[in-house]
Amino acid sequence: xxxxxxxxxxxxxxxxxxxxxxLTFMGxxxxxxxxxxxxxxxxxxxxxxxxxxxxGSRSDMLEIAAAIVxxxxxxxxxxxxxxxxxxLEILEAPAERH
Numbered sequence: 001x002x003x004x005x006x007x008x009x010x011x012x013x014x015x016x017x018x019x020x021x022x023l024t025f026m027g028x029x030x031x032x033x034x035x036x037x038x039x040x041x042x043x044x045x046x047x048x049x050x051x052x053x054x055x056g057s058r059s060d061m062l063e064i065a066a067a068i069v070x071x072x073x074x075x076x077x078x079x080x081x082x083x084x085x086x087x088l089e090i091l092e093a094p095a096e097r098h
Contacts, residue, residue: 015052031055 021033032055035048056064 017051019048021048021050026055029055029057030061032061 015034016036017034018037019035021035024031024033031053033050033053035050038047038049039045040047054061
């Protein structure tokens with residue numbers, strides 16, 4: 001990912017999610033559809049309401065996933081856990097493998 005500064009020229013709202021639908025592959029890009037679980041206002045049954053869709057290149061999406069794993073598995077002041085190490089090994093694998 002880029003080391004350029006992050007700017008927010010307009011306000012971008014946070015989006016709360018509880019799950020993700022299966023990835024949609026579109027050539028070299030993919031779409032990640034995120035949803036929130038809720039009760040239907042129609043009949044009260046459970047449903048998953050789409051709240052956002054992210055589209056990006058496979059390599060950029062892998063970098064984003066790595067940043068999430070890094071944040072979840074890194075304990076301040078301690079060594080990284082095996083989960084992150086394994087994920088980063090996959091990320092650094094030859095492109096043909098992903």
